[in-house]
Amino acid sequence: MALPAAAWPLLLLPLFSVPSWGGHIGPKSPLRYSRFLDPSNIMYLRWDFDPDAEVITFDLQVRTAGWVGLGITTYYTNVGADLVVGGVLPNGSIYFSDQHLLDDVTVEPDGSQDAHLQSLVQDSVYxxxxxxxxxxxxxxxxxxxTEDTIRVIGAYGLSDQSGQVKLEAERTFVKSIFLLQVIHPDQLDSPDTSYIYDIGIKDFLIPEDDTTYACSFLPLPIVKEKHHIYKFEPRLTYHNETMVHHILVYACGNASVLPKGVNNCYGSDPAFSLCSQVIIGWAVGGTSYQFPDDVGISIGTPIDPKWVRLEIHYSNVHGLPGIYDSSGMRVFFTPILRKYDMGVLQLGVYTFPIHFLPPGATSFHSYGLCQTDTFEEVTGSPLQDLHVYGYLLHTHLTGRSLQAVQYRNGVQLRTICKDNAYDFNLQETRDLKDRVEIKLGDELLVECVYQTLDRDSMTFGGPSTMNEMCLIFLFYFPRNTISSCMGYPGLIQVAREFGEEVSDVMEGLMVMSGVDWTEENIRKAERACQEADQVVIIKTIDEMVTNRTGHIPAIAAPVRGSCVESSGGKVEAQDQIPAGFRAAPSSSGPASAGRLPAPLLPALLLLLLQGVALRLLDASPPRT
Incomplete structure (x- = not known):
């Protein structure tokens, strides 16, 4: 139904209420990043961002003739989610508004309108x-x-007939995305000469167990001179994709005697756990990864590994029988050498049952310490400082956030990497915005935060998906032979905090298993783990192990950056068109978006001049 002529001035009034940051509306076209938000590929999102202006641009295309919405939600609930909604009414008028969810289905406009419409068009399909x-x-x-995992919520309706927006479960989707990716693959150079090599297993019968770690030792490409691996990607058997939890490739020291075949990595034959330096890692939700243009994995020289251990973690939670898998990793390598040979340093909490999490915890913090001052002593050779350019975060189902913090001379220097909204189903190698230098002697601390509200018994560190891990892999150059540097709390000291004298770790675990996990005891255990001596374990590619002790330093709370104020102001009743939607200018796109009637153009010009004059009189610099 067309709006009455008397309503047109009300539609025009808010046309010029643009945010004070409107002069920095971010990237135009093309937008570099894209993703489908739903499994049926109905909602296609493109985006890009200006890191200096701190503005992000979204382009949401939906196969619908109705309204569309895009916003940000949280891990736990969509209630309170931020949602920008827009559409085209049957008469061609555009509506657009910055809203939020009151409950799972109902939206209302924000008091401040902080989204800037660039275009809103509708054709016969989209x-x-x-x-x-x-x-x-x-x-x-x-x-x-932020640079954390962002849970993007997309929603749409089938029509605009009523002008009302109600979210429906079958047309509402949430997808975890790294919105602020530092490097897009198109920005990286592809060598003029390159080769492909697959590292994988063939027709492996996945056991019906909940968790299986299958390992096999395989050769790297045989080359007569030095080459660099510059890219890798997972090769997943299609129907088994959801069963493959992660794939790791470990470099083997050349002196190792390696077993043959495929077997349990951590089973009765300890030989299958040999080789501990990760060089390539992929986990569920990840895609391919290409190293920066000046970095690669060296192969073909006398000091380079010739064999690797391929580790595939299967999670057959439904116990399905008769499933065969041929997954693995594909690597791309080139004789065109890069400037630096890369390495991977594994940090975090040492993965075995001494790492425990109480049940029923809203949050529980675990810590793993690394001390780099003995790296040269452990390797028996002088080492250069490490330059970190990327990282991979890893916990299992109860993990909620991770961070790696750097200290020098007892003073917190920086947070190397973090994710305060970690999602088990999105684990990708990420690039740092600025490379970080780690000097020998620095301390590195990993903090993992877990939530165990859905568990009624203790969760222990271990390989199963229902166990937990706390790992951060740092990608750095130039490489050395240190493979991991991880810590865990002295459990004997933790047991003493609960009034029990124990003589070894096993007795300590028995004490912790018998605790009544009230909120007070959860906090007591968390504090005791933080204050206890940390055992630091340093391992090399040649399986040399060194133990020492240290203490967990305090982590300074981060300071939030400044916010950007909108000049949109509060949405007043007369601006609601319809049901609280803030009117917006029509696009210069397809005619189906509608144009203003010709008799209204003089009035529009007059309002435009008034708007410009008012802005000049009331101009103030935007906040930063």
Whole structure:
């Protein structure tokens, strides 16, 4: 139904209420990143961002003739989610509004409108909405855009007939995405000469067990001179994709005597756990990864590994029989050498049952310490400082956040990497915005935060998906032979905090298993683990192991950046078109978006001049 002529002035009034950051509306076209938000590929999202202006631009294309919505939600609930909604009414008028969810289905407009519409068009197939917003607005209803995992919520309706928006479960989707990716693959060079080599297993019968770690020792490409591996990607058997939890490739020291065949990595034959230096890692949700243009994995020289251990973690939670798998990793290598040989340093909490998590915890912090001052002593050779350019985070199902913090001379220097919204189903290698230098003598601390509200018994560190891990892999150059540097708390000291004298770790675990896990005892255990001596275990590629002790330093709380204030102001009743939607200018796109009637153009010009004059009189510099 067309709006009455008397309503048109009300539609026009808010056309020029643009945010104060409107001069920095972010990237235009093309947008570099893209992802489907739903399994049926109905909702296609493209995005890009300006890191200096701290503005992100979204372009959402949905196969619908109705309204579309895009926003940010949380791990736990969609209630309170930030949602920008827009559409085209039957008469061609556009509506667009910065909203939030009151419950799972109902939206209402924010008091401050912080999204800037660039275009909203509709044709016979798609509704497409393109808008920009600041990383962090001053509106408490808006979720921050950070380098963490972001849970993007997309929703749509089938029509705009009523002008009302109600979310429906079958048309609402949440997808975890790294929105602020530092490097896009298209920015990286592809060598003029390159080769492909597959590292994998063939027709492996996946056991019906919940968790299986299958290992096999395989040769690296045989080359007569030095080459660099510059890219890798997973090769997953299609119907088994959900069963493959992670794939790791470990470099083997050349003196190792390696077993043959495929067997349990951590079973009765300890030989299958040989080789501990990770060089390639992929986990569920990840894709391919290409190293920066100046970095690669060296192969073909006398000091390079010639064999690797391929480790595939299967999670057959439904106990399905008769499933065969031929997964693995594909590597790309080139004779065109890069400047640096890369290495991987594994940090975190040493993975075995001494790492425990109480049940029923809203949050529980675990810590793993690394001391680099003995690296040269352990390797028996002088080493250069490490330059970190990327990282991979890893916990299992109860993990909620991870971070690696660097200390020098007892003073916190920086947070190397973090994710305060970790998602088990999205584990990818990420690049750092700025490379980090680690000097020998620095301490590195990994903190993992877990939530165990859905568990009624202790969770222990271990390989099973229902066990837990706390790992961060740092990708650095130039490489050395240190493979891991990890810590764990002295459990004997932790047991003493609960009034029990124990003589060994096993007795300590028995004490902790018998604790009544009230909130007070959860906090007591957390504090005891933090204050106890940390046992630090340093391992090399040649299976040399060194133990020492240290103490967990304090972590300074991060300071949030400044927010960007919108000049949109509060949404007033007369601006609601319809049901709280803030009117927005029509696009210059397809005619189905609608144009203003010709008799209204003089009035529009007058309002435009008034808007410009008011902005000049009331101009103030944007906050940063």
């Amino acid at each position: 509704t497409t909405m393109r808008f920009s917003r600041p990383f962090r607005s001053c509106d408490p209803h808006d979720r921050d855009i």
